[in-house]
Amino acid sequence: MNGIARDSVVEFFDRKFVYVFIALTTLASAVAVLSQPEIHVRMDGGLDAAPMADWLRNPVTKGLSLFLWFMVFLSVLATADLVPQMLTRGRADFYLSKPISRTSLLLSKVFGIWCVYGATLVICGLMLYILTVLRQGLFDWGAFYLFAFNLVIFFIWLSVITAAGVISRSGGMAILVAAVIWAAQALLSFREGIVNLGGSKSLGRVLDVFYYVLPKPGEIGELADALALGHAVASWQPVYSSLLFAAVGLIVAVVVFKRQSY
Amino acid sequence: MAAIEAKDLAKVYDSFRRKRSIVALDGVTLAIEPGEIFGLLGPNGAGKTTFLKVLLGITQPTTGTVTIANLPPSDPRSREEIGYLPENPHFPPYLTGLGLLELAGRLQGMPRADIGSRADHLLALVEMDRWANVKTRKYSKGMLQRIGLAQALMGDPDVLLLDEPTDGIDPVGKVAIRQVLERLREEGKTIVLNSHLLSEVEAVADRVAILSRGKLIRISSVEEFTRRASQFEVEADIGNQILEIPQDIGKIISISTRQMTVELTNDENINHVIDYLRLKKVSIRSVRPLKVSLERSFLETVAASGENAP
Numbered sequence: 001m002n003g004i005a006r007d008s009v010v011e012f013f014d015r016k017f018v019y020v021f022i023a024l025t026t027l028a029s030a031v032a033v034l035s036q037p038e039i040h041v042r043m044d045g046g047l048d049a050a051p052m053a054d055w056l057r058n059p060v061t062k063g064l065s066l067f068l069w070f071m072v073f074l075s076v077l078a079t080a081d082l083v084p085q086m087l088t089r090g091r092a093d094f095y096l097s098k099p100i101s102r103t104s105l106l107l108s109k110v111f112g113i114w115c116v117y118g119a120t121l122v123i124c125g126l127m128l129y130i131l132t133v134l135r136q137g138l139f140d141w142g143a144f145y146l147f148a149f150n151l152v153i154f155f156i157w158l159s160v161i162t163a164a165g166v167i168s169r170s171g172g173m174a175i176l177v178a179a180v181i182w183a184a185q186a187l188l189s190f191r192e193g194i195v196n197l198g199g200s201k202s203l204g205r206v207l208d209v210f211y212y213v214l215p216k217p218g219e220i221g222e223l224a225d226a227l228a229l230g231h232a233v234a235s236w237q238p239v240y241s242s243l244l245f246a247a248v249g250l251i252v253a254v255v256v257f258k259r260q261s262y
Numbered sequence: 263m264a265a266i267e268a269k270d271l272a273k274v275y276d277s278f279r280r281k282r283s284i285v286a287l288d289g290v291t292l293a294i295e296p297g298e299i300f301g302l303l304g305p306n307g308a309g310k311t312t313f314l315k316v317l318l319g320i321t322q323p324t325t326g327t328v329t330i331a332n333l334p335p336s337d338p339r340s341r342e343e344i345g346y347l348p349e350n351p352h353f354p355p356y357l358t359g360l361g362l363l364e365l366a367g368r369l370q371g372m373p374r375a376d377i378g379s380r381a382d383h384l385l386a387l388v389e390m391d392r393w394a395n396v397k398t399r400k401y402s403k404g405m406l407q408r409i410g411l412a413q414a415l416m417g418d419p420d421v422l423l424l425d426e427p428t429d430g431i432d433p434v435g436k437v438a439i440r441q442v443l444e445r446l447r448e449e450g451k452t453i454v455l456n457s458h459l460l461s462e463v464e465a466v467a468d469r470v471a472i473l474s475r476g477k478l479i480r481i482s483s484v485e486e487f488t489r490r491a492s493q494f495e496v497e498a499d500i501g502n503q504i505l506e507i508p509q510d511i512g513k514i515i516s517i518s519t520r521q522m523t524v525e526l527t528n529d530e531n532i533n534h535v536i537d538y539l540r541l542k543k544v545s546i547r548s549v550r551p552l553k554v555s556l557e558r559s560f561l562e563t564v565a566a567s568g569e570n571a572p
Contacts, residue, residue: 003368007354014356014397090352094413096320097346097423098369099338261321 004095004105008082008112012120017078024074025124028067032132060132061228064143068125068150069221075117076157076178081171082113083162088169092262102258110162110250118151125150142228149224152239153217159246160215163253166260185214215242263332264293265421265452266317271326273312273476286312287323288476294454294469296420299447301467301484302456303560308473310456311349314423317454318346330421342371345414349425349456351406355399359390359409362398363416370417384412387442389435403430411439421452428459440466464488464556472563479567487559492526493552496535499545507535523552 012018086095086109095105125147133139157178164177187194191207219238226233273287286309294300302310315321317328319335333340353362360381367377385391388408393401401409407430414422427443428436436459443466446453457463463470464484471481480487492512500519507514511534512526524535532549539546 003365006368007357007365010361011354011356088352090348090350091354093315093318093320093346093348094351094353094366095369097318097341097344097348098366099341099344099371100369101338259322262315 004100004108005112005115008109008116011082012116015078017074018120020074020078021071021120021124024067024070025127028063028128029131032063032128033135035135058229060136060138061140061143061146061225063132064125064129065146065221065225065228067128068121068146071121071124072150072154072157072217075121075154076161077175079113079117079158080161080165080174080178083109083165084169084171084174087166087260087262089262096262103254106162106166106254106257107250110158114151114155114158118154121150121154122147140228142230145224145227149220149227149239152243153220156215156217156220156242156246159249159253163249163256166253166257181214182217184210185216185218188214189216189218212237212241213245215245217242263296265296265298266294266328266330266454268292268313268317268328269326271313271316271328272324273309273316273321274324285476287316287326287473289326290473290476290478292471292478292481294452296452297447297450298469299443299453299455299467301463301470302454302473303460303463303470304473305564307475309476310473311425312476313473314346314425314454314456317423318344342417343420344423345417345419345421346423347407347410347414347425347427349429351410353398353406353409353413355397358395358397359385359401359412360394362409363413366413366416372417380416380418381412384415387415388412389438404432404435407431408435411442419451421454422446423454423456425456426458427455428457428462436462460557460560461555470556472560474564474567477567480563484556488553488556490525490552490554492529492531494524494526494532494535494549495552496522496524496539496549497547498522498539499547503542503544505539505542505544507538511535 083106086092096102100108129143160178160181161174165171165174168174168177188207188211191204191211194207195201195204216238220242223233223236223238269291271287271290272285275284275286277284288309290309290313302313304310312321316323317330317335318341328335330340331343335341354365357365363381363384364377367380368374372380382391385394388411390405390408390412393405393409398406398409407427411424411427414424428439431439440462443453443455447466453466455463455467467484469481469483470487472479493515497520500517500522502519505514505517505522507524510527511531512524515523515525517523524532526532526535536546536549
C-alpha cells in the first residue's frame, strides 16, 4: 500500500467517533448480558426442533442485525467528511504533489476507510455476539451473514458519500445526499402501494426505474436477516444492482477528482 | 534539457457567481535550467501559486503545456523528483511531525528502511526534532513552515518548489532556511522560490521572473535585474569643484564632495569620465556600476506594467 490506507488508521484513532463505537458496543453488550431469556414452551404436542431453534435465535439475530445497522449508520456519519477534508486547500496540495495518481489516491483512501471502519464494525459486532452466545448458549454460523452483508452495505454508502464528497467538497452535503438516497430507497420499497393509491402506470414505470437504479441497503439488510435465519433468498437483485450503483458512484468520483483543480 | 519548461501556459478561472472570468496565467513561457535557483515574483494574485500548482498537476491549465524533466504533470512520475512546500500548508492534523514525514516518504516511494533515518535527519535540519512527536494541529505557523520544508525534502528531490517558505518564520529561522537553500544549491538542486521577501530572493536566486496579472513581464538574472544600465557610482575627492561632462557622453545625476553618480550613453564612456576626473586632478577611490535593490527594481518594473505592488 502507498501509505494512504495506513494513514486512515491513524486518522480513525484520532477521532472522537471511536468513543461512540465503544459506547454503543458497551451499551449493547450490557443489554445482552443483563437480559433474562424467558422461554416458555407449551408441551401440548410433539416438539419440532427446527421452528423452535428459529424462534430462539430470532431475537439474537435481530438484535445483532439492529446493532450492526447502527454501526453502519454511525460509520457513514463518521466518514462523510474524510474525503472532503483530504481535499481542502493546503492539505490537498500535500497529497497531490506526491508521485501517486489521483485514481490511486482516492481509491486507497476509500479502501483504507472501508477497512478501518469495517474492521471496527466486525470487532464490535463479534464482541457483542460472543457475549450473547456465552449468555444464551446459542451459536449459529448464520450470524456471520450479517457481518458480510453489513460490510457490503457500508461499502455502498461509502461510495455514495465519496462521490458526493468529491463533487461538493462538503461532508455535510455528502450526508445530505446519503439521507436523500436512504429516504428514496425506503419510499421505493412501497412503490406498488404508491401506484395503487392512484398513480398512473407511467408513474409506476418511473418509480421502477428509480427502484432498480438506486441502491437498496434496506433490502440487503432484510436479505441478510433471512440468510442468518436460514431462509431462502428469493432474489439477489438488490445486491447486484446496489453494487453496480456503488461501482458507478466510485467511477464518477474518480473521473470528477481527476478533472478538478485545487 | 530544461528542468522545468512552460509554453504558452494559461489558466482561466470561471466564476459563475461573479459572472466573470479570472485570468490567473496568460501565455507564460519560460524554462528553468537544472541547478538553478529561480525566484518567482509578483503582486498578490499575479498567478505565482497557480503556476506552481500547474507544474504539479494540482491545477489543470486551460491551454498550453508544461513539463518537468520532460514529463507532463498528468504523469505521476513527473513528481518523483519534486518536493513542494505549499503556501499556507494544512497538513493532516492527526499526524505528528514525524508521522507526516513518514507518510511523505511512503507516498514518495522511498524504501521503508530509509524513511526513519531520513526523517530524523530532516527534523534536525529544520530544528523540529524536539517537536517530532507533537501533532501538527498544535504547530505554530512557523513550525508548519519548517515541517513543510522537511516533508518537501523527504524524497531528496532534484527540484524544489517553495511557495513562501519563510512566511511566519522568525528572523533566526529565516537565516537557517536561507542556509538550507544555499546548501541545496551546492548539491545542484533546482529550486523555484516564490516569495514576497525580495531581499531573500536577491540573496539566493540566480534568475527571477516577474508575473503580473498572469503575464510574464520580465525574466532575467538577478545581476541584470539589479544593475542600472550605464549608471556608475564614482567615489572621489571632488571637494567643491564644478564638474561637467559633455552631453554626448552622458550626464551627472547627483554629486557631493566625495561621490557622484553618472548616467552614460554607453558603458564604455566611463573611461572618458575617468580621464576627465584625472584631468581635473580629482583623486578616484572607486568606480562601480550602480545597483539598486531587487525590491526597488521590482517595484519599478511592476509600476511600469501598470500593476500595483504587493
